[in-house]
Amino acid sequence: MKILALSGSPRKKGNSVRLLDEFCRGAEAAGHEVLFFDVAHMNIHACLACNACRIDGSCFQQDGMQEIYPHLVDADAIVLATPLYYFGMSAQLKLVIDRFYGVNEALRAHPKQAVLLAACGDAEEDTLDALLAHYKALCSYCHWQDRGQALAIGVYDIGAVEGLPCLQEAYELGKSL
Ligand SMILES: Cc1cc2nc3c(=O)[nH]c(=O)nc-3n(C[C@H](O)[C@H](O)[C@H](O)COP(=O)(O)O)c2cc1C
Numbered sequence: 760m761k762i763l764a765l766s767g768s769p770r771k772k773g774n775s776v777r778l779l780d781e782f783c784r785g786a787e788a789a790g791h792e793v794l795f796f797d798v799a800h801m802n803i804h805a806c807l808a809c810n811a812c813r814i815d816g817s818c819f820q821q822d823g824m825q826e827i828y829p830h831l832v833d834a835d836a837i838v839l840a841t842p843l844y845y846f847g848m849s850a851q852l853k854l855v856i857d858r859f860y861g862v863n864e865a866l867r868a869h870p871k872q873a874v875l876l877a878a879c880g881d882a883e884e885d886t887l888d889a890l891l892a893h894y895k896a897l898c899s900y901c902h903w904q905d906r907g908q909a910l911a912i913g914v915y916d917i918g919a920v921e922g923l924p925c926l927q928e929a930y931e932l933g934k935s936l
Contacts (some may be wrong), residue, residue: 760936762789763827763834767807767841767852769799774878774911774920778929782876782909785933787877794830798823799851806857818861827855832865836872836936837903839894843879850917856897866901874932875910882913904925907932 764783768775783793801823811819831837841848848856861867875894879886887910898905909929911920920926924932 760786760835761830761833762786762791762793762836762838762933762936763830764793764795764838765827765840765852765855766795766797767799767839767849767855768878769849769851770842770917771797771800772917773842774914774917775840775842775876777920778876778878778909778911778925779838781922781926781929782799782838782840782874782933785930786936787932787933789936791836791933791936794834796823796827796912798827798855803851803854803858805854812861812863812926816862818863819857820858820861820872824855824861828862831859832869834871834907836874838874838933840876841878841890843877843887843890846886847893848877848890850902859901870902870904872906872936873898873901874906874936875908876929877908878911878914880913880915886912908935 767842803823840854911925
């Protein structure tokens, strides 16, 4: 299986990156091919809503998305890893999601499995509700089958995720695909 992994944290050793490391380790142990993109450190611009893709079937912006687009369409699974920023995914990851627009029809025509990995500082019962609702809506619209989430809750500082069960959950998720 070909898995597209998108990491949306600017913290290279952050908590969501650690979840993604473990997920990838599990996926590779199961024999899957993982294509990892550290989108927070790529040159990716916001969608301009120019609708050129509606005419050409592709996005005219020549930036980091051109590396991601071919895999985005043909991957069998997608894993989104993000810190929680003001109740949603990071802006760095949202930029990429908005650019899905450039291949919208092709993307929706290729159903995938999907996984969400997220880290947040607070530990209130509803801390992740908005992010999970967004992820669920994305899955429904993009024809993705949700295969689960690994969530690091109550972790602010880099390294706070170490020793939490969510790391093992991320590994198992990767292995179970
Ligand atoms: C701009 C910003 C916004 C944040 N917003 C939230 C939030 O709404 N809720 C929360 O619980 N934590 C919030 N946090 C804390 C992060 O989610 C937390 O530190 C997380 O572990 C970061 O993940 P990372 O290490 O993968 O970058 C915020 C942090 C930053 C920098």
